[in-house]
Amino acid sequence: LGDERVHDIANYIRKGKMWEAFTSPEVPVLLIDEIDKADIEFPNDLLQELDRMEFHVYETKETVKAAERPIVIITSNNEKELPDAFLRRCFFHYIKFPDRETMQAIVDVHFPGIQKILVSKAMDIFYDIREVPGLKKKPSTSELLDWLKLLLHEEMPLDVLQNRDPTKAIPPLHGALLKNEQDVMLFERLAFMAKRQQGK
Template sequence: MGQQGFQGTGEYVASQELMASVNIAVALKKPLLIKGEPGTGKTMLAEAVAKALGKRLIVWNIKSTTKAQEGLYVYDTIQRLYDGQFGEEGVNDIARYIKLGKLGEAFDSDEQVVLLIDEIDKADLEFPNDLLWELDQMEFYINETKRTVKAKQRPIVIITSNAEKELPDAFLRRCIFHYIDFPDRELMEEIVRVHYPDVEENLLKNAMEVFYNIRAIRDIRKKPSTSELIDWINALQIGGIPADTIRRALPFVGVVVKKDEDLQLVRSEPGL
């Protein structure tokens, strides 16, 4: 990792606090739990850390139906039964039918990897608790083959949450926690310029002014995210929109505002 640790990348602008949290989690060998509004770069952080440290990224996307066991391994009984019916050789070798999940793959890697457990709060409430032993001990047992899979190199574990559900206290105690605040205007300008270094000054100024004013509307249901601002600025550039018409005409505002009710609010808001 080097003496300076994670410093962000050319494509990912990180705050000093976020960089410090990443480096502390790596140093303490603890999972880093990242929360924040959708669109604040939680998932992209893992990609940036992997790139900056020169490590392979393994992504475990969590869904409402995901079980912790799937991250460790699955025993493909259907394939074994199928092979048995058709006389395939090696059908008695159960190990052939053990498929490692994303966590198992991270443990079994000869090189240290970055493991992203993305949107952990989408799963049921027992999911985080079911991973406590494995994340603590960095190993798990495959009952069918009587094999213990122990991490060859402890992965750097980054876990994201959109705070849809409260995570168990026992799980939180094992993590380093960081909340990604929504970028202030100075940091946001830096982020936009990473994507569009030649963006015209007045266009950027006017677009950001409207963007933050929309986010400040009291009753707005879905506040626009960083990624939506970036898309909007791209649309304004492609459309050749004069900077001084942005506040008045709100061109391509559907790139930023995605709900009917919010669109009505924005269009009725004087002096955006």
């Protein structure tokens, strides 16, 4: 404990990405991902610091000012409304959900050499699920990739995916696609109703 550094709190402060961006000698790009998942006050707090291009470090009583104004990219899944004052200062760009061709390219990057027929059948089910009315959480790209990984690991036979309507039979390994209990119950109910119709 005789080391003087022990008594300097600055030695225990970890610089975050904004700090790194503000002290960069070149124009940096700062990515703030999924801001809608942050605390409700975070966008307003961030707005103040981006407006001033500086922030205060309470522990060391220093103010960090941006050497170069960073290019700030902020993403949101639209799960929570962002403050109007915050949105007024943003240039909005909406990214559409990938179509089948784009999704195929994404899958090829993650699973080079995967059977095209497997991907085709899996994507049929995946996009059909996304179109079912009443879903609380539509499966996204990451869910599709996780599902394909499981299908490959389990060596799922193609006939299990062949001509499979997700509204008539819940998809195999559906836990990778459906991440909401109400959605699982919805598909179980649809499958039950389909079986009743077949029995008539």
